[in-house]
């Protein structure tokens with residue numbers, strides 16, 4: 001089943017008279033349960049593409065359909081709610097709310113969604129156990145390592161039961177052991193919850209774990225291959 | 229997590245900075261409370277001194293009397309009159325006066341002055357007139373004699389035991405003329421009062437002006453001067469339209485004007501303190517915001533509405549003001565309480581002037597509620613003003629740029 005459908009997507013920046021085609025005519029679609037990496041050199045347009053996919057940025061032209069909603073047509077206020085209920089985010093760094101504990105960070109999203117208390121607590125505990133932090137529920141981010149923080153961030157991204165999770169260079173600030181550990185957890189959750197993961201990276205060890213690799217250069221898809 | 233709870237945690241992210249900011253608010257609140265308390269204490273003492281010197285808090289006249297000052301604008305109090313007034317809540321004492329102009333003559337010398345008919349006992353309870361008797365004796369009820377203000381006695385070369393002729397137009401054009409012995413000389417601390425004229429027992433004065441039992445004014449004292457207007461209305465209602473009821477500040481507006489001027493001066497000082505503190509809070513909030521731009525952007529990205537973020541920031545600003553107020557009051561109230569009970573004695577140089585007027589030479593304090601309410605409103609207004617910064621910043625910040633920065 002198709003989760004995301006992108007058609008003729010363009011993002012053009014007018015930079016001091018020179019036009020930058022950050023996304024230059026991309027058409028792509030993603031199915032339920034995919035585990036896909038977007039790779040390419042720095043400046044190739046990965047972040048721009050993910051931001052548009054996540055409803056954080058508007059394309060210059062083109063169409064993004066998620067489920068059966070064309071998000072490029074949504075007004076900003078509706079977009080916030082759409083993101084809250086449909087998309088999970090993992091950012092590169094400074095991801096978590098520092099004054100909240102691991103548990104509260106995960107609950108935060110469900111608070112915004114207005115979920116009942118019992119459900120919130122049950123799911124939070126499950127997710128944090130799944131990412132291997134069942135014993136760190138009450139730790140604040142500054143007491144957790146970078147890798148542990150990113151695992152909390154993954155748990156938070158899944159808490160809202162989104163249609164898919166977007167992760168922009170989630171391992172950029174992690175050492176190789178934490179990187180591997182995070183990817184294993186993401187993959188496990190991807191299988192167990194059948195949730196689509198789309199992540200950008202230029203780390204070959206991360207690419208190795210992906211089941212689909214989309215290569216971008218100068219805002220264009222130059223290669224799109226399924227692995228295994 | 230509830231917004232107010234998250235705001236509370238955010239407040240303590242940088243403990244030292246928050247404490248310094250709160251301390252600044254505490255300082256401002258303490259200083260302003262102290263100043264206001266001293267001002268209000270001084271004003272109320274000043275009012276008390278003024279009214280007990282002569283006018284009383286409230287006076288009741290014939291409706292035309294205040295403008296005409298005529299001996300024809302008098303009224304007969306009747307048996308129920310004083311009872312009605314004394315039974316009004318807040319009233320502590322009421323007593324009559326009969327005042328009009330007269331010519332004083334000794335044969336060689338003639339002078340125009342006031343003749344004030346008083347109830348010697350009740351008058352003395354409030355204005356303590358007897359303390360100014362320099363020579364001779366104070367009046368007894370039904371006394372035949374006069375008390376003469378010092379300057380007048382001097383100008384007319386009068387001494388205790390001399391007699392003097394009083395000549396005037398009495399009630400409805402009748403001619404008043406009588407001979408009075410001089411019982412005492414009054415030496416007031418103010419030159420104005422030393423020129424005022426002569427005092428007589430009110431019955432004698434009534435005989436002289438042919439007004440009988442009628443009087444020109446009733447002087448009323450109250451317990452709580454902050455409820456003065458209420459008491460004035462109560463008395464007005466009880467007495468009806470045949471009387472005019474006036475408060476001390478309606479009779480002597482210059483004192484209230486002086487107080488208002490002094491208040492305005494103090495407001496400027498307090499405003500400066502609070503503006504400085506306001507910028508202090510603003511500085512803290514600006515720092516708090518700039519450290520958290522990225523974090524706020526992430527909150528918006530994952531689905532938190534900006535309104536909710538603004539609400540959190542509002543609580544954070546509010547907490548600083550609230551803590552400042554509460555701690556400021558906790559610090560100032562015991563000190564004020566003590567000072568209300570133990571007014572500060574004035575230095576000798578200033579004390580002399582006060583004591584000359586028969587006033588206590590002390591710095592008085594008040595715990596009247598505006599002393600506190602004004603600080604609460606001011607800090608609240610500052611909080612709202614400062615809050616405009618996060619409000620505008622959050623409403624306008626660009627999501628993508630902030631996420632990428």
Ligand SMILES: Nc1ncnc2c1ncn2[C@@H]1O[C@H](COP(=O)(O)OP(=O)(O)O)[C@@H](O)[C@H]1O
Pocket residue numbers: 013014015020021022040041042043044045046047048049
């Ligand atoms: N706000 C912007 N204004 C102008 N150019 C931009 C802006 N944001 C990104 N770009 C440009 O778009 C291109 C793609 O950037 P980006 O999506 O960040 O690539 P990547 O994530 O692959 O490093 C780059 O050339 C970058 O300079």
